[in-house]
Amino acid sequence: MRNSEPGSPVSSIDGRLPAADAGAPITRLFESMRPDLLRFAHWLARDRAIAEDIVQEALLRAWRSRDALKDLSAARPWLLTIVRREHARLYERKRLELVSLDEVVETQASTGFMEPGGELFALRHAIMRLPIEYREPLVLQVLGGFSTEEIARELALSATAVLTRLFRARNKLRVICGLTPAADLAARDNQP
Amino acid sequence: MTCDEARLLIGADPGASTPELEEHLARCAACARFRDEMRSVDADIRRALERPPDIARPRSGRQPRAWRQWALAASVVLATFAVLGVWLLRPSDSLAREVVAHVQREPESWLATQHLSTQDITQALRGAGVALDITSDRIMYAQSCWFRGHYVPHLVIQTARGPATVLILRHEQLRARRSFHEAGMTGVIVPAEHGSIAVLARGAADHLDDIAGQMRHDVHWLPDAR
Numbered sequence: 001m002r003n004s005e006p007g008s009p010v011s012s013i014d015g016r017l018p019a020a021d022a023g024a025p026i027t028r029l030f031e032s033m034r035p036d037l038l039r040f041a042h043w044l045a046r047d048r049a050i051a052e053d054i055v056q057e058a059l060l061r062a063w064r065s066r067d068a069l070k071d072l073s074a075a076r077p078w079l080l081t082i083v084r085r086e087h088a089r090l091y092e093r094k095r096l097e098l099v100s101l102d103e104v105v106e107t108q109a110s111t112g113f114m115e116p117g118g119e120l121f122a123l124r125h126a127i128m129r130l131p132i133e134y135r136e137p138l139v140l141q142v143l144g145g146f147s148t149e150e151i152a153r154e155l156a157l158s159a160t161a162v163l164t165r166l167f168r169a170r171n172k173l174r175v176i177c178g179l180t181p182a183a184d185l186a187a188r189d190n191q192p
Numbered sequence: 193m194t195c196d197e198a199r200l201l202i203g204a205d206p207g208a209s210t211p212e213l214e215e216h217l218a219r220c221a222a223c224a225r226f227r228d229e230m231r232s233v234d235a236d237i238r239r240a241l242e243r244p245p246d247i248a249r250p251r252s253g254r255q256p257r258a259w260r261q262w263a264l265a266a267s268v269v270l271a272t273f274a275v276l277g278v279w280l281l282r283p284s285d286s287l288a289r290e291v292v293a294h295v296q297r298e299p300e301s302w303l304a305t306q307h308l309s310t311q312d313i314t315q316a317l318r319g320a321g322v323a324l325d326i327t328s329d330r331i332m333y334a335q336s337c338w339f340r341g342h343y344v345p346h347l348v349i350q351t352a353r354g355p356a357t358v359l360i361l362r363h364e365q366l367r368a369r370r371s372f373h374e375a376g377m378t379g380v381i382v383p384a385e386h387g388s389i390a391v392l393a394r395g396a397a398d399h400l401d402d403i404a405g406q407m408r409h410d411v412h413w414l415p416d417a418r
Contacts, residue, residue, distance in 0.1 A: 042244040121375040122296065122394075123240040141205070142234075143241050148205065167203035170233060176376060177233045178354065178395025182199060182226065 026066050029075055030059055036076070036143075037083050043139045044087045046128055058086040080144045081154060084136070126176045134169035137162055198223045206230040236376075287340075287364055288372040288381060291390045294339055294346070295357050296375060301348050302355055302394065304333040319343045321362050321386075325410040340364070349403070354393065356403050360411055362387035369401075380404055386413040 034055065041051035041058075062069075062082050069078055127135065137155065140146045148166075152159045171181050193216040201208055206227060217224045295301070307329050316334035317324065320343055332355060333348035340363065347358045366383040373379075379392035382404045389411065391404045 039242075039244060043241065046244075048244075120236065120240040121245070122299075123236055123376055124243070124245045127237070127240060128245060138237070139241065142238055163200055163204040166205065167200050170203050170206070170230060170237070173237060174229070174233050176394070177236055178376070178393065178397075179229055179233065180354075182203060 026069070026072070026075075027063070029072060030062060030079065033076060033079055034059070037079055040080055040139060040143050041083050041087060043127070043143065044084065044132075044136060045090075050090070054083060054086045054090060057090075058083040061086065077144065077146065077150075080140075080146075084140070084154065123173065123176050126173055130169055130172060134165050134172070137165045138169040141166060195220060195223055199226055202227045202230050206234040287361075287366075288370060288379065288390075289374070290340065291359060291379065291381065291392065292372070292374045292377055294337065294359070295377065295392055298335070298337075298346065301333045301335070301346070301357065304348055304355075307332065308334050316345045316347065320345050320360060321414045322360050323412040323414060325412065326407075351399070351403060353397070353399055356397075356400065357390075357392040358403070358407055359390040359392075360387070360407075361390060362413065364388045371400075382408065384408050384411065384413070 037055045037058065038051055041054040042048055045051045045054060058079065062079055069075060127138070130138070137151050140151050140154065141148075146154070148159050148162050151157075152162045155162065157165075175181050193212045195216075198213055198216045198220070201210075201213055202223070217227060308331050313324065313331055313334045316336045318336055320336065322345065326349070330349050330351075331347055332350050333346070335346045336343045337346040337359075339346075339359070339361070342363045344362070345358075345360045347360075348355050349358055361381070364381075364387050366381060366388045369380060369382045371378075371380045373396075377392050377394055378397040378400065379390060380400045381388050381390040382401075385408070389404055389407050391400045391407065393400060
């Protein structure tokens, strides 16, 4: 697997297609969604280069299975699902080297790292620090627009377990926003 | 619907609305307030998710080539000049940025819950040229931190509206009060008898001037400090 150039379009797909297919509506549709997919993959993988690999593989997989996409208006959730599965597959297959966020954040901080207009700096890093079991449903819900039931189906969890994870994810982020954490209601019922 | 059920639903999806939930909120002010808070948090989460932090994986195990080493050395020299230039020409708001950056580097300071001993506080004030009138039971965190070439006391004080961070900046002269909002923190820096005092809180806060005013009373600037 290789990294594509940052910011490159799905042109790597185009390059592998016959000229006639490169300009096909479905290819253009996939291309238009690349920034969304990349952002989604980045939040899952916590690494830009890995996210680009994931999106690249996901788009190739999607293109090969394009006949399965009957309704083009459903392309976005369909592609997001493929990206999520590609991330899970990559994670299982390669046992990715974990990125030490503490180390990275510390490095950035120690060199005076500051985002332009960085009011959301702490919140972004807190989301990145969320364990994957909390981060994944949150990103699926907020960025992907998936319902609780859809997330439950995708993650093979009960709807209650998804609610619990979403509650806990937001509860952890409440603190970053200067609020006191709410009582962990799910813990009383021994939810996962 | 019980309060627990309502809060689980709100925490999981602050935008959700069902007849049962609305009925509960109509008669439960605490849960209604909880939903307002969570909707505000959720708006920030949505804004935050719009752009991931640009975190690069640290590279390891790769031997740099000779030209890379030279390039690196040149970069270091250039960076040194650039930093020096920026420092010499630093804009007036760089103090606020550096205060925020410093507080960000000590995130654990916000989480301190134990009261400190007088000795801990004395240790934090050592070399800063100040003494404090404030009672130690309100101070949850106290460190002597290296900031802009000097050791400065970095305190977290418990207030009725949550923790507030205070940096006593004897060597930073200000002509006028300065307020800022950055990285999820709200802050003010106010001129004091000698130097200035920075006060920060997480999230929106409108009580910082009160704290800063109180600190100006509570801080005594020692005459023999350099």
